[in-house]
Amino acid sequence: MRPFALDYARPAEEWEVSTPYSYDSALQLNVLPDGRIAAHDYAVLREWGATTSTAGSKTHFDD
Amino acid sequence: MTVLILTCEQDVTADMVVAELHGAGVPVVRLDPADLPGAVAISGEYVHGAFQGHLSVGGRLVSTSGLRSIWVRRPGVPAARAAEPSAWLTEEASQALYGMLNGTGARWMNRPDAALRARHKPWQLHLAQRTGFPVPATLITTFPQAARDFAERFPDLVVKPVSGTHPQDPPRAVPTSRIAPDADFAAVAFGPTLFQRRIAKRADIRLTAVGDRLLAARKPAAADADEVDVRFAPSPGPWQPADVPPRIARSVHDFLRRAELAYGAFDFAEDADGIWWFLECNQSGQFGFVELDTGQPIARALAHWLARDEAESEQAAPSPAPAH
Secondary structure, three states: OOOHHHHHOEEOOOOOOOOOOEEEOOOOEEEOOOOOEHHHOHHHHHHHOOOOOOOOOOOOOOO | OEEEEEOOOOOHHHHHHHHHHHHOOOOEEEEOHHHOOOOEEEEEEEEOOEEEEEEEEOOEEEEHHHEEEEEEOOOOOOOOOOOOOOHHHHHHHHHHHHHHHHOOOOEEEOOHHHHHHHOOHHHHHHHHHHOOOOOOOEEEEOOHHHHHHHHHHOOOEEEEOOOOOOOEOOEEEOOOEEOOOOOOHHHHHHOOEEEEEOOOEEEEEEEEEEOOEEEEEEEEOOOOOOOOOOOOOOOOOOOEEEOOOHHHHHHHHHHHHHHOOOEEEEEEEEEOOOOEEEEEEEOOOOOHHHHHHHOOOHHHHHHHHHHOOHHHHHHHOOOOOOOO
């Protein structure tokens, strides 16, 4: 009774990871431990894949 | 006038825009509906024929009449982090928040009812056809025989989720996948299935539309033709800026106007003749990965759209689409 499309399913990526940045409610931005704005550090964004279009994420419902 | 951003705290892509707005001196209030009630509070009063509403989060208080624009990015489910969450409380919080916000004069990116409609892939395909995009032959069916007949007419097919979502119990991803020539279509009866003629692509195209501004990026396709989903294929190189063909630009503007969307991230497959085949439009699609690779100022374009005033918006707005 498994739908056809699920024959092509694969395990989802693990997204419950801790990131090196945390939300600063005063700035309304995520900041790195040294206080820099995470979004300004492209190396961090690339490493953590936080802006990537990837299927299977719980938070990225659109793509 | 304030820009209201509805998104979760972990959304660093939204941060790219918040930082731009901070740099421009534009007031911003960012909140996650998951924190209503709790860290987020709202109040709205309908008295003597007038409405007065307020939102509060993190020590900030803003009047709904002071909202310039509302960006719906990655909002959590209303009341998800309430002390005693329930489906009923979620509905209460959702209706209170979005109902009040819908009554403001703020511009939306994107308005929730338009966003909900735009998430339906069958509707996207319909609108894409009507707005002049090349659309690969597609079948959505629960009839196994219809699938067999379609496979005879179009032997090289891919399958993808109708909804674009992925099963969560257990968590799995369902990428766009090429179908084996000897596939058994009997299981089509157990769930609506979307089949599409595979485009032998030489590149993937991601076109990000921010209001009237179009920013396209191109990435050569992976050598492995069986891995058709760019999100899962090994990357042969970074995304590169690309020019938008005038015909595609016209179709994108028409699509967004008819869909009542201010933002859309379009995916195309470019074939050997250079034709851009419409695959989908993500009404809240990611853009950070494109900006990181190409340097295209998408976050700045978003900040500009959110910050501009109503008169400027009306001046820039395209003419209404004819009724159909």
